[in-house]
Amino acid sequence: MIDDTKIKSFLGQNGISPLPKRVKIMQYLIEKHNHPTVDMIYSELLHEIPGLSKTTVYNTLKLFTSKRVAVALNIEDNEIRYDADTATHGHFKCRVCDGVFDFSLDRDQLPEIPLNGFSVDEYHYYLKGVCSSCREKGLG
């Protein structure tokens, strides 16, 4: 359980007015760090924030990514997942159970882009396959 105050000041430092719903959504992202979809955030926070609108979740996540306090993951074909961990790290998607796993990765482990004059501000390293749990069950 993270202190509200810390999240409020963190948002404020990043140019985001720390409105109550924004604080709750950021708190959700940080505490669960489960790469949620918009629908997951919406349906789980609805219990805690009655009357929450899905549009607010969309708006808030767009704001978070534009201010770079969260990152959008395109590891699925059909929907965007979000991650409050903006440090470079890798993501693995299991094609059997659909789970998304983090793994640590330093920026300097990744090769530099061999294109002159390009500036890079986001690094995404996605692996797909079968996770250990599904393999043990003989799936995949």
Place this chain on the structure above:
Amino acid sequence: MIDDTKIKSFLGQNGISPLPKRVKIMQYLIEKHNHPTVDMIYSELLHEIPGLSKTTVYNTLKLFTSKRVAVALNIEDNEIRYDADTATHGHFKCRVCDGVFDFSLDRDQLPEIPLNGFSVDEYHYYLKGVCSSCREKGLG
């Protein structure tokens, strides 16, 4: 201009009946290697294949990716791009002009996944930023 015969035998070798529309779509992917969306393939091939249906393009690409003669790229938030180059290589997306650029990359330049018992069968390395052309124009 690639020989039809080569594409037909390539598809056949990969367990895909080399029906005429499939051959044309594969030929498009190989010759243009422009990471097209379904809509790009559909609208450009419509001139060459009158009566082509967009559903056929979707079906064919699903078949190609399941047989691993093409790879789906999730470098955009909203739509899937396709690449007939199934060898590992990197992709750069310019957030100004929306262009997608390839860059070479060996599998062994990428770090191994530090997760025991996981099997990996797809590697995606996506970078985002501003391309040299847009930077020269002072954009981004």
Place this chain on the structure above:
DNA sequence: TCAAAATTTGTAACGATTACAAAATTATGT
């Protein structure tokens, strides 16, 4: 406290993708 600015809501629209049944094409056996 009050008015202006910003945010949230709810509904409708949008666009990519999928479902599905009918029509067309291709493959198979004789």
Place this chain on the structure above:
DNA sequence: ACATAATTTTGTAATCGTTACAAATTTTGA
């Protein structure tokens, strides 16, 4: 080659994630 079965294609409708937008609400700051 022919008939038939199996596969593929088509076109439309449905689905689902996301965005647009105007009205209602909340926040901000004088």
